Amino acid sequence: MDELRRFARELLLKKEVAAVIGYEQVGEARTRPVVITDPDECRRLVLNEYCLNNLVVYLNRARIKALARSKEGIRKLAVVAKPCDIRSIVALIQENQIRRENLMILSMNCHGVVRDFGCEFNGDNLAAKCISCNTQSSTYADKSFGEVREIPKFTGKLEYDLSEIEQLPPSKRMEFFREQFDKCIKCYACRAVCPLCYCQRCITDKTIPRWIESSSHSRGNFAWNIVRALHLSGRCTGCGECERACPMDIPLSLLNRKMAMKSKELFGYESGKSTDNPTLVGSYDQKDSDELFM
Amino acid sequence: MTEEKLILKEDLLRICDDVIKKGDTLLAPGKSEYVIVKDVSEIKLDPEALPTKISFKSYVFPKSEPVLYYKRSKNDVTLIDADVNGRKIVVLGAKPCDTGSIDIMKDLFNWDYRDEFFNLRAKHFIMIGMMCKTHDEYCFCTSVGCSPVSENGSDLFLIPLSDKEFALRIVTEKGREFIEPYFRFLCDADTKRTEEVLSAAKNPETAFDPDEVHEWLGRNFESPKWDGIGEVCLSCAQCAFACPVCHCFDIVDEDYSYSEGRRMKNWDGCQFGHFTLHASGHNPRDIQSKRYRQRINHKFRYYVDKFGKILCTGCGRCSRGCPVSIDIKEIVSNCKD
Ligand code: SF4
Ligand code: SF4
Ligand code: SF4
Numbered sequence: 001m002d003e004l005r006r007f008a009r010e011l012l013l014k015k016e017v018a019a020v021i022g023y024e025q026v027g028e029a030r031t032r033p034v035v036i037t038d039p040d041e042c043r044r045l046v047l048n049e050y051c052l053n054n055l056v057v058y059l060n061r062a063r064i065k066a067l068a069r070s071k072e073g074i075r076k077l078a079v080v081a082k083p084c085d086i087r088s089i090v091a092l093i094q095e096n097q098i099r100r101e102n103l104m105i106l107s108m109n110c111h112g113v114v115r116d117f118g119c120e121f122n123g124d125n126l127a128a129k130c131i132s133c134n135t136q137s138s139t140y141a142d143k144s145f146g147e148v149r150e151i152p153k154f155t156g157k158l159e160y161d162l163s164e165i166e167q168l169p170p171s172k173r174m175e176f177f178r179e180q181f182d183k184c185i186k187c188y189a190c191r192a193v194c195p196l197c198y199c200q201r202c203i204t205d206k207t208i209p210r211w212i213e214s215s216s217h218s219r220g221n222f223a224w225n226i227v228r229a230l231h232l233s234g235r236c237t238g239c240g241e242c243e244r245a246c247p248m249d250i251p252l253s254l255l256n257r258k259m260a261m262k263s264k265e266l267f268g269y270e271s272g273k274s275t276d277n278p279t280l281v282g283s284y285d286q287k288d289s290d291e292l293f294m
Numbered sequence: 295m296t297e298e299k300l301i302l303k304e305d306l307l308r309i310c311d312d313v314i315k316k317g318d319t320l321l322a323p324g325k326s327e328y329v330i331v332k333d334v335s336e337i338k339l340d341p342e343a344l345p346t347k348i349s350f351k352s353y354v355f356p357k358s359e360p361v362l363y364y365k366r367s368k369n370d371v372t373l374i375d376a377d378v379n380g381r382k383i384v385v386l387g388a389k390p391c392d393t394g395s396i397d398i399m400k401d402l403f404n405w406d407y408r409d410e411f412f413n414l415r416a417k418h419f420i421m422i423g424m425m426c427k428t429h430d431e432y433c434f435c436t437s438v439g440c441s442p443v444s445e446n447g448s449d450l451f452l453i454p455l456s457d458k459e460f461a462l463r464i465v466t467e468k469g470r471e472f473i474e475p476y477f478r479f480l481c482d483a484d485t486k487r488t489e490e491v492l493s494a495a496k497n498p499e500t501a502f503d504p505d506e507v508h509e510w511l512g513r514n515f516e517s518p519k520w521d522g523i524g525e526v527c528l529s530c531a532q533c534a535f536a537c538p539v540c541h542c543f544d545i546v547d548e549d550y551s552y553s554e555g556r557r558m559k560n561w562d563g564c565q566f567g568h569f570t571l572h573a574s575g576h577n578p579r580d581i582q583s584k585r586y587r588q589r590i591n592h593k594f595r596y597y598v599d600k601f602g603k604i605l606c607t608g609c610g611r612c613s614r615g616c617p618v619s620i621d622i623k624e625i626v627s628n629c630k631d
Binding site: 026027030031032033034035053057063064117185186187188189191192193205210213214215216217220241244245247248249 | 325326327347348352357358431522524525526528529530531532534535536544546548558560561563566568581582615617618619620621624
């Protein structure tokens with residue numbers, strides 16, 4: 001942690017970066033994203049199991065991009081990212097949203113995070129995405145901080161089992177998701193935290209014509225949640241932020257994971273793995289399966 | 295005048311059972327929201343539970359509801375009134391930071407236009423509040439004129455004396471009417487014990503003085519303090535939709551076909567970028583810092599000026615649930631020089 005603070009401070013002092021986006025501690029079991037431009041403020045930075053947010057979401061925000069713009073041209077932004085968050089960076093680079101050369105990636109060597117703020121860090125409260133993580137440190141980052149330690153063995157219980165839901169007959173599956181989506185209040189927290197939901201104007205906000213009803217009734221909710229899942233198919237990198245942010249406890253990751261599995265199974269594609277590949281939805285190969293053609 | 299009685303938990307549950315059997319809606323705090331109780335065995339009545347993730351607001355001000363239906367013919371439009379559902383709703387074990395919420399919103403919904411939908415639902419609410427015996431770092435009811443023992447907004451108020459007994463206070467006429475048929479379940483109060491329990495309430499420390507905040511906000515519309523918040527906030531509406539008293543809504547027409555449709559009233563949130571977007575393309579609150587400034591000003595200044603009430607009950611939901619951990623208590627406490 002001290003190393004990160006020192007390093008980030010140097011970056012700002014030497015004006016190598018315009019800002020450092022990192023985490024600060026707020027309370028015992030919670031951190032908050034922080035955007036630092038004053039080198040002395042780097043003492044606020046922390047790295048721990050409570051660094052839940054995927055800070056990559058900020059890289060595409062107009063306010064943050066504006067920080068990087070100066071008379072001399074674009075300056076770099078430094079971002080603290082867990083190895084799994086770095087996959088979102090890769091995906092954004094593939095989609096031409098950000099450029100690698102404008103970034104300084106400060107990675108944390110990770111041993112898992114808690115499923116939500118306020119929980120004690122142990123096997124019971126390990127975040128679902130960390131259970132099968134195999135990217136505890138990143139080679140893509142400019143610099144990594146902290147030591148690689150073992151991820152605690154997961155001893156908790158997941159509320160929903162994707163394979164069980166896959167087994168359900170279609171009508172039951174529909175019923176399950178309809179019930180879940182009915183809970184949605186259209187707060188769009190899931191969209192706000194997602195680094196890949198970067199459209200200037202989301203399709204749900206378009207009014208002429210209105211594609212997705214803004215009303216939060218069954219039909220409107222269903223349309224929104226399905227559109228969200230489809231627009232993230234082959235793109236979602238599985239950071240799980242949408243599900244954590246959802247105030248109504250809707251298991252949004254189930255659909256994201258299913259779509260990621262399908263992308264892999266049908267096209268051998270994993271989002272956020274390498275900037276050398278074109279994106280899945282932006283490329284076509286004659287050998288591609290037509291199973292998904294409508 | 296508040297009258298106090300004593301009631302055993304099992305008798306309270308009997309009353310609840312009767313409410314359910316009669317076909318009225320019984321709401322109680324569940325895991326993350328207030329849920330409709332189908333069987334009394336689901337009732338927990340836990341004074342140590344923190345506020346649910348969202349309040350019971352949607353039962354008085356639904357997240358989405360039709361306000362009228364329309365039919366178009368060649369030269370005419372016919373309007374058909376929407377049916378307002380004014381069924382009785384009994385809220386059991388509401389937190390003191392929730393019980394007052396309807397009264398706070400009532401002023402807005404009866405300001406220049408009387409909102410029948412809200413009023414009718416509110417009229418049919420029976421609020422059974424319960425003393426709160428917990429708080430976390432996000433609670434600040436005591437800073438906004440509420441408290442863990444506040445009966446404000448309750449028709450009946452429960453004070454847990456033990457696992458099995460409650461003191462029951464009859465706070466309003468509406469509460470009396472509700473409980474009268476069940477008077478046989480009520481015993482004489484043990485006011486001494488009640489007082490003991492009440493005085494042992496764990497008040498969250500007061501974090502700020504709302505009058506000072508009000509005054510500071512008036513002088514600091516352009517304060518640079520708003521900028522920092524604007525950088526971190528992601529502009530969702532978790533805070534507004536979880537809030538027991540945020541009440542903004544949008545009116546949209548939904549066409550089923552060329553000739554038929556309905557007009558909907560849907561929750562809206564002032565942190566959304568398009569909330570104030572004009573048809574011209576101009577947006578007076580074009581950046582997030584201006585939107586957050588609006589949120590705080592509306593709650594702690596404008597609403598106070600207009601209706602004499604703070605638009606916040608101190609429940610801390612918005613902070614607890616904020617995906618980027620923005621803490622309203624911290625921000626409002628910093629509204630000083
Ligand atoms: S998935 Fe891996 S890299 Fe991501 S938080 Fe969990 S352990 Fe860390
Ligand atoms: S975060 Fe949850 S409640 Fe909010 S819009 Fe997304 S799915 Fe709906
Ligand atoms: S503003 Fe926040 S703390 Fe105040 S009543 Fe609303 S949700 Fe509760």
